[in-house]
Amino acid sequence: MLALAALLPVLASLSTANAWASDNHTCALTKPIYSCENTTAIVDTCCSPVQGFVLTTQFWDTYTGLESEGSVLPAEAWTIHGLWPDRCDGSYGQYCDLDRQYDPSPSPNTTTGTKDGTPVPAWEGGDVITPLLQKYGKWDLLAYMQKYWKSQGSPDWIFWQHEFSKHATCFSTYDVGNYGTPDCYGSLYENTTEASMIDFLESVIKAQVQYPTYEWLADAGVIPSNRTGYAISQLQDTLADASGAVPYLGCSGPTKQILTEVWYYAHSLGRPQESILKPIDQTTKSNCNATQPIWYYERSKGSELY
Template identity: 50%
Template sequence: MKNSIVVAAALTAGVSAFLYGESNLNHTCQLVPDYLSCSADAVPSKVDSCCVETYGGLFLQTQFWDTYTGLESQGQRLPADSWTIHGLWPDFCNGSYTQYCDLTRQYDPFPSPNTTNGLPNGTVVPPYNGTDITAFVTPFGRYDLLAYMNKYWIGQNQKNWILWAHEFSKHATCFSTFDLPCYGPQYVKHYDLVDFFETTIKYFLRLPTYDWLADAGIEPSNSTTYTLKKMEKALKREYRATPYLGCSGPRYNATAAGAGSLDNGRTELSEVWYYFHAYGRPQDGNSVPVEQTGKSSCATTKGAIKYYERAANAVAGGSNSTAPGQYRS
């Protein structure tokens, strides 16, 4: 998870039911120009915020590389030859962000952070103690959606639905285009969850990280090590912009190989964030790749990064991997 960097002015809206208090009428997006998010026209005074993202217009589709789930004994396993979904995030255009913007749609049993600004003086995010949110999706008949999510949107040391609930509550509620008034007077409760889940998957399907790395000869291995620049180059060749690569595990200068080095980046590949802007609603998928706004947490030394195989019992359908589990919170 990202550490919280919150714009204070956003917090007033951050705990209300709606981001802007707009009406639930007259959001016919076919009549609205498809302005690019983070452009000069993508502001509430110039465009319908249900039709163009005006609250957080720098989007991130984020993915995990985990090597175990912690719930293999309960049948919760990772897909073969694929990274898994982390989420879809709406950063502000300057790269900062807020979270838990609508506490009336708070379904996260373990809010992280537990205040809206990540600080002790923030508004407390009350833990959700209701039913498994799978029950919110089944009335819409989206069993195929749930099956896909249970294959590719996988929690670690927690049930899958808890990760989904966290991502929706923390991030989806901070998009102007997922705001409840956008769904009109005939809104059916919880359809916004279905909309967010489908949109997240739309972008995930376009970003086959495993295949892109494999095409460059970068595959999970317990013995081979890799270099950050080579991985970034492989992904940029396909995506047309450099994503953020996140690593966990020991810092390079704390390992035997890196003793005495000034490189304090971490050494176990665990996450990727693809940045983009979008024309019109992000739900429509008209995206434009954007360079990462931060700096990778991975070590930069040649051959410093491990891209571990998954644990032997962690992959659906079985695997010949013998990797120990690597954890990234």
């Protein structure tokens, strides 16, 4: 029998080998590449996203529908929609890890959006994000989300959990080892799912602050108005000049004249967690009316925080 002193190096070697197999994701040791620009297979999918078209998306809502409960919109700011991974060909996945499914109302309700896709079961466990951020003392992050990441017609946490479940789980850089994927967090964290959730929430904010849509438009004289409409070309050109690429603008209404959202496309240098984003022109053409004025409406009375 080996003496304990002789056995310790052997155990250490085995431990190192086991850790190497699952925890070898120190991305600082990996030369970063821009997503969707690699000519060879990605060496470590924890360090570069497989779905590498990164979309930073925002809403322009005029009310929340929950003003009576104190839910109002931030003054002079668009609100957060999310951070999305598209494949390099413009297609995308959704609800890619059902073990991290916390969406009470999955939309769509299958992983493919078609009836023959894998069903996405509704989450019935309530709010997990708010207590998670409180557990780790992320009070400033929670306060920022409560102000700028607003839901319409439902509590904010439902929207947050929808975005995490539908989109974050399709970024390979947030994988936690489920369904045969690498564990990007390893044994450094007690709970890798919690780690991936906090990591994603922080990444959303880090990307969003790079795109001050309200400020960019206001600097060009484009402000919310119930009396003056704008040409779609003026809106799009203003945001393209400011951001570095042509974004997607979304409009609602029967004639698609009510401005409601913007999507900024980018390639990510390394992990989207670092938010080093190269602006790329939209791959989805704006649905806004090209011949009629676009209405960038003022917020409803009592719906904005001053």
